[in-house]
Amino acid sequence: LAIPIVGCASHRLNLAVTSIYNGDETFGDNNLPGNAISPAHLIDQVNDIMKTLRTLKLRAHLRSKTQLAPILRNATRWSSTAKMV
Numbered sequence: 001l002a003i004p005i006v007g008c009a010s011h012r013l014n015l016a017v018t019s020i021y022n023g024d025e026t027f028g029d030n031n032l033p034g035n036a037i038s039p040a041h042l043i044d045q046v047n048d049i050m051k052t053l054r055t056l057k058l059r060a061h062l063r064s065k066t067q068l069a070p071i072l073r074n075a076t077r078w079s080s081t082a083k084m085v
Contacts, residue, residue, distance in 0.1 A: 014077065021081075043081060047073050050084055 021039040053062060053070035062070070074080040 043073070043085070046085055 021043060050070040050072050053059060054072070059070070062068070071080065071084045073084045
């Protein structure tokens, strides 16, 4: 059979999105002006905040204000990063 192997589209999309926010030269713009912060650094900071909000006391305080809950990102799923942000 001469059927080409396509591979998993989800995996390729995950790799592309990860390359973009990491500033890979082949996908994203790695030449950030002056004191600009990279998207990967911002996402790391948001993830650190989410880790802090997952403590028992802060989560209870957050629950008294909103039904939303802090979500941590999963390194193998770019959609978890989108949900976190």
